[in-house]
Amino acid sequence: MIAAAKLLIAFFILLGALISLAASFGTLRLPDVYSRIHAASKGATLGIISVLLGVFFYFWFLHGMITAKVLLGIVFVFLTSPVGAHLIARAAYNTGVKMEEKSVQDDYEGYKKFMIKKRKNTSL
Amino acid sequence: MKKQQTNDVILQTVTKIACFIILLFSFHIFLAGHNNPGGGFIGGLMTASSFVLLLLAYDLKTVQNILPVNFIYVAGTGLLISICTSAGSFLFGAQFLTHSFGYFDLPLLGKTELATAVLFDIGVYLVVVGVTMTIIQTIGERE
Numbered sequence: 001m002i003a004a005a006k007l008l009i010a011f012f013i014l015l016g017a018l019i020s021l022a023a024s025f026g027t028l029r030l031p032d033v034y035s036r037i038h039a040a041s042k043g044a045t046l047g048i049i050s051v052l053l054g055v056f057f058y059f060w061f062l063h064g065m066i067t068a069k070v071l072l073g074i075v076f077v078f079l080t081s082p083v084g085a086h087l088i089a090r091a092a093y094n095t096g097v098k099m100e101e102k103s104v105q106d107d108y109e110g111y112k113k114f115m116i117k118k119r120k121n122t123s124l
Numbered sequence: 125m126k127k128q129q130t131n132d133v134i135l136q137t138v139t140k141i142a143c144f145i146i147l148l149f150s151f152h153i154f155l156a157g158h159n160n161p162g163g164g165f166i167g168g169l170m171t172a173s174s175f176v177l178l179l180l181a182y183d184l185k186t187v188q189n190i191l192p193v194n195f196i197y198v199a200g201t202g203l204l205i206s207i208c209t210s211a212g213s214f215l216f217g218a219q220f221l222t223h224s225f226g227y228f229d230l231p232l233l234g235k236t237e238l239a240t241a242v243l244f245d246i247g248v249y250l251v252v253v254g255v256t257m258t259i260i261q262t263i264g265e266r267e
Contacts, residue, residue, distance in 0.1 A: 069149075072145065072149065076142070079138060079141060079142060079145075080142055081136065082219045083134060083135060102138060
């Protein structure tokens with residue numbers, strides 16, 4: 001029973017560490033800001049969540065404590081980390097950071113131009 | 125020149141949820157400070173940081189409508205509470221800053237340890253919240 005619990009804990013913590021490692025390789029190797037944010041936010045979120053799950057199971061199975069702080073941390077990271085990535089990406093786009101040259105389509109640019117033209121027409 | 129209207133729906137919606145989590149956790153840390161890591165200082169800083177998150181998501185006037193408090197008075201009240209609880213030991217013929225504790229039977233909680241150090245900690249908490257919010261609001265108001 002204890003051995004199975006230890007296996008489960010080790011699985012979650014190693015999985016989280018590997019996902020975090022993959023996320024850091026993604027931020028190093030991907031070409032532009034947006035794909036780097038994609039790798040960093042998703043990978044780091046899932047990695048941290050699995051490490052925290054491993055910690056939660058460790059305290060539950062081996063020490064008999066249910067730590068609500070760790071569960072709250074999981075919920076909080078899951079809630080806020082994608083929003084942080086969204087805000088960074090939007091700030092990068094609004095300050096005019098270029099996408100990679102191989103990228104095909106930019107729908108938001110046309111939308112922004114349309115909105116600016118509409119605003120000019122209504123003000124006249 | 126008119127300020128450009130930005131679309132902050134995602135940030136504002138998540139702020140509404142995250143603010144309550146931060147506030148609850150700061151109260152937990154404040155009350156757990158006697159036997160666990162935590163206390164008045166870090167609890168006050170976390171409460172102030174939840175207000176700062178509100179300031180980031182909304183503008184200054186909205187937050188002043190939500191919290192119609194002058195934070196300088198909050199800091200002053202905290203100092204007054206701290207001094208009163210420290211000087212309260214004179215009533216019992218003890219030295220300044222002497223604290224005591226006792227065990228009471230509360231209706232819901234059962235046997236609980238109540239210490240006068242918590243009252244002192246409330247003062248520290250209010251001073252930290254007041255000073256942090258005063259600094260940030262005065263910097264933010266300057267155009």
